[in-house]
Amino acid sequence: xxxxxxxxxxxxxxxxxxxxxxxxxxxxxxxxxxxxxxxxxxxxxxxxxxxxxxxxxxxxxxxxxxxxxxxxxxxxxxxxxxxxxxxxxxxxxxxxxxxxxxxxxxxxxxxxxxxxxxxxxxxxxxxxxxxxxxxxxxxxxxxxxxxxxxxxxxxxxxxxxxxxxxxxxxxxxxxxxxxxxxxxxxxxxxxxxxxxxxxxxxxxxxxxxxxxxxxxxxxxxxxxxxxxxxxxxxxxxxxxxxxxxxxxxxxxxxxxxxxxxxxxxxxx
Numbered sequence: 001x002x003x004x005x006x007x008x009x010x011x012x013x014x015x016x017x018x019x020x021x022x023x024x025x026x027x028x029x030x031x032x033x034x035x036x037x038x039x040x041x042x043x044x045x046x047x048x049x050x051x052x053x054x055x056x057x058x059x060x061x062x063x064x065x066x067x068x069x070x071x072x073x074x075x076x077x078x079x080x081x082x083x084x085x086x087x088x089x090x091x092x093x094x095x096x097x098x099x100x101x102x103x104x105x106x107x108x109x110x111x112x113x114x115x116x117x118x119x120x121x122x123x124x125x126x127x128x129x130x131x132x133x134x135x136x137x138x139x140x141x142x143x144x145x146x147x148x149x150x151x152x153x154x155x156x157x158x159x160x161x162x163x164x165x166x167x168x169x170x171x172x173x174x175x176x177x178x179x180x181x182x183x184x185x186x187x188x189x190x191x192x193x194x195x196x197x198x199x200x201x202x203x204x205x206x207x208x209x210x211x212x213x214x215x216x217x218x219x220x221x222x223x224x225x226x227x228x229x230x231x232x233x234x235x236x237x238x239x240x241x242x243x244x245x246x247x248x249x250x251x252x253x254x255x256x257x258x259x260x261x262x263x264x265x266x267x268x
Contacts, residue, residue, distance in 0.1 A: 003259045006153040015147040015264045022106040024140040028098045032080040042128040053079035094125045130228040142219035143244035151210040158206045168255045179206045196220040218244040
C-alpha cells in the first residue's frame with residue numbers, strides 16, 4: 001500500500017502542528033497589562049488581539065465533598081497574550097506569564113512555514129518586549145516542536161512500523177508491537193561545556209483519534225543571568241535556538257522511516 005493512503009501529515013509540506021520558543025525569566029513581568037499599548041505601536045500589523053491572563057489556583061482542605069469544596073484563589077493580572085488570526089483561526093500567539101515558581105515569555109506558531117521565518121518573527125516580537133521592559137533577565141531558553149500525523153487507513157489500526165524506524169537509537173522495540181503507545185524520555189547532556197535537556201514524547205492513538213504525535217522539547221539553562229536585550233544583541237539567543245533546531249531534525253532523522261521523511265520533506 002502506498003504511504004499516502006495510510007498516513008497524512010498535519011501540513012501538506014511538513015508535519016509541524018505547533019512550534020514554540022520560550023524564554024524563562026529570573027524576575028516577574030511587571031504590570032503585564034502595560035504591554036497592551038504595543039498593539040497600537042510595534043504590534044499593530046502583527047497581532048489583532050490583546051488579552052490579560054488570569055491564574056486560578058485551588059487549595060484542597062481535607063476531603064472533597066459538596067459541603068467542603070476546594071478554596072479558589074484568582075490572580076487577576078498574571079500575564080498577557082497577543083494573538084494573530086487568519087479567517088478566524090488563531091495562527092500566532094505571544095504571551096508572558098507569571099506563575100508561582102517560574103515566569104516566562106513564549107512565542108507560538110500554529111502555521112509554521114520555515115525555520116527562518118519562525119525565528120525572525122520570534123526575534124521581532126521578543127525585541128519589542130525587551131525594548132518595552134528593559135529589565136527582563138533570562139535564565140533559560142527552550143524550543144518545542146509538536147509534529148502530528150493522521151492515520152487514514154481505516155481498514156487497519158495504526159502500524160508504528162510504517163512511521164517509525166525500527167533501528168532507531170531512541171525508540172524501544174516494544175513500542176512497535178502495540179496499537180496504542182506513549183513513550184516518554186527525558187535526558188540530560190553536556191555538549192561543548194553546555195548543559196541541555198531533551199524531552200521526547202511519542203504517542204499513537206488508534207481507538208478514537210487515529211493520531212500519531214511527536215513532542216520534542218530542547219531546553220538550555222544559561223551560564224549566567226543576562227538581560228533579554230543583551231541576549232539578542234550578542235546573538236547568543238540565535239545560536240542556542242539554531243542548535244536546538246538542528247537537534248530536532250537529528251531526532252526526526254533517527255526515528256522516522258525513509259518514506260515518512262520524504263513525505264514531510266525532511267532534509268538532513
